Amino acid sequence: xxxxxxxxxxxxxxxxxxxxxxxxxxxxxxxxxxxxxxxxxxxxxxxxxxxxxxxxxxxxxxxxxxxxxxxxxxxxxxxxxxxxxxxxxxxxxxxxxxxxxxxxxxxxxxxxxxxxxxxxxxxxxxxxxxxxxxxxxxxxxxxxxxxxxxxxxxxxxxxxxxxxxxxxxxxxxxxxxxxxxxxxxxxxxxxxxxxxxxxxxxxxxxxxxxxxxxxxxxxxxxxxxxxxxxxxxxxxxxxxxxxxxxxxxxxxxxxxxxxxxxxxxxxxxxxxxxxxxxxxxxxxxxxxxxxxxxxxxxxxxxxxxxxxxxxxxxxxxxxxxxxxxxxxxxxxxxxxxxxxxxxxxxxxxxxxxxxxxxxxxxxxxxxxxxxxxxxxxxxxxxxxxxxxxxxxxxxxxxxxxxxxxxxxxxxxxxxxxxxxxxxxxxxxxxxxxxxxxxxxxxxxxxxxxxxxxxxxxxxxxxxxxxxxxxxxxxxxxxxxxxxxxxxxxxxxxxxxxxxxxxxxxxxxxxxxx
Numbered sequence: 001x002x003x004x005x006x007x008x009x010x011x012x013x014x015x016x017x018x019x020x021x022x023x024x025x026x027x028x029x030x031x032x033x034x035x036x037x038x039x040x041x042x043x044x045x046x047x048x049x050x051x052x053x054x055x056x057x058x059x060x061x062x063x064x065x066x067x068x069x070x071x072x073x074x075x076x077x078x079x080x081x082x083x084x085x086x087x088x089x090x091x092x093x094x095x096x097x098x099x100x101x102x103x104x105x106x107x108x109x110x111x112x113x114x115x116x117x118x119x120x121x122x123x124x125x126x127x128x129x130x131x132x133x134x135x136x137x138x139x140x141x142x143x144x145x146x147x148x149x150x151x152x153x154x155x156x157x158x159x160x161x162x163x164x165x166x167x168x169x170x171x172x173x174x175x176x177x178x179x180x181x182x183x184x185x186x187x188x189x190x191x192x193x194x195x196x197x198x199x200x201x202x203x204x205x206x207x208x209x210x211x212x213x214x215x216x217x218x219x220x221x222x223x224x225x226x227x228x229x230x231x232x233x234x235x236x237x238x239x240x241x242x243x244x245x246x247x248x249x250x251x252x253x254x255x256x257x258x259x260x261x262x263x264x265x266x267x268x269x270x271x272x273x274x275x276x277x278x279x280x281x282x283x284x285x286x287x288x289x290x291x292x293x294x295x296x297x298x299x300x301x302x303x304x305x306x307x308x309x310x311x312x313x314x315x316x317x318x319x320x321x322x323x324x325x326x327x328x329x330x331x332x333x334x335x336x337x338x339x340x341x342x343x344x345x346x347x348x349x350x351x352x353x354x355x356x357x358x359x360x361x362x363x364x365x366x367x368x369x370x371x372x373x374x375x376x377x378x379x380x381x382x383x384x385x386x387x388x389x390x391x392x393x394x395x396x397x398x399x400x401x402x403x404x405x406x407x408x409x410x411x412x413x414x415x416x417x418x419x420x421x422x423x424x425x426x427x428x429x430x431x432x433x434x435x436x437x438x439x440x441x442x443x444x445x446x447x448x449x450x451x452x453x454x455x456x457x458x459x460x461x462x463x464x465x466x467x468x469x470x471x472x473x474x475x476x477x478x479x480x481x482x483x484x485x486x487x488x489x490x491x492x493x494x495x496x497x498x499x500x501x502x503x504x505x506x507x508x509x510x511x512x513x
Contacts, residue, residue: 029305047492061109066351080119082169086135094358096148106368110159120170150194161199175213191229202238250312250337252344257292261300310341313351331370343473377506387423408439411494435501447490454483
């Protein structure tokens, strides 16, 4: 699959051709809804909201990774206190190239380093605080974890992001206006000294600082600063580009809309900003089971493309703990998480914490390698690849089997909100996984579908679903058939289908642990 390697239009054009890139660039990832608009018009607007170039690139990554390492690694805690002595940080065998190599070999396309966690300890030689690696024995205070990971990502050709915790238990100015200035200074260091940064990750953690005060975060200022210094970077989770799915289990929603209400979308504020510069976080609870259905959008004052990142750790904790070496998630469990995150229109952020040596532990490496084998064994061969395609009207039907994401089948008119796509397979095959993809550069539209197979002279239901989005993976009991069909039963305007795949799950009887 072709990948957009940066948010810049010139790179997008080079990667996928002018029509596709221009199509995304010309449309907006938000829309204002006027008072009194009809539901039909709201649905039409929702169908035409599309991801920005940076959001599209991020979605196509599918698999990303977190590296949590810091003073907590050496205190065997999940959360620090801000009072740790920097001298405890000493990963004498630290090898960022091993981290990135392990991630890439597992099929991960981008990694995020926890440059500062809530304890305030900085993994780069910052001028903003003494609570950093410069006062540790690691490399005699001359080390820079941020630089080593950045250079490894560049060497191995994968994306690089940074997590900078807003909560800082060490900073004496936390809880005052001066802290927002300090945070800007830290962002400036991280976003100007290490080359291209592809993602900036915040959470909403907000507790007391050493002075007993809580901070009022100036997120809007931070967003604009990031846009200025790294305009192609996505800003997640307390940010305008990517939202948290709502749990840390690795499991996304069965119905996942990327277009959600944004009732704080201010028309006067957006009028002066292009889609590329828009930087605001939609307000409201984004943890419910239903975020973007017709029922949710009909009373919205604005809509925005705001996709979900699904995070989980490969271990029970986010930092390394030796007692968890035998509690690493099994390859089978990781595969189940893959189906339930990437396969539910999300991007999986898998935490892989380096140990006290500064290496990814052997237990984690083995699980990641076996997980990759399971995915390869499942998805290498599309059993529908050579099928004959029959549709109930529409255009470009062969696009659904051409292996190219940026081409798609669609119906002839916006009024054609249903479709039947029939595949006559090349011989009889046994399969138990269905892959569907919409071309989200046109929008997310499919609301309901059923997948059937032909047996004994009649159609039988194998599975069904609601949303598709960038990628939908559905598992069902094994079916042996030579003819199948997809019934798109409801769509916002005319549906699009970029790809259909049929696969045999490499796990036929394994127990998920």
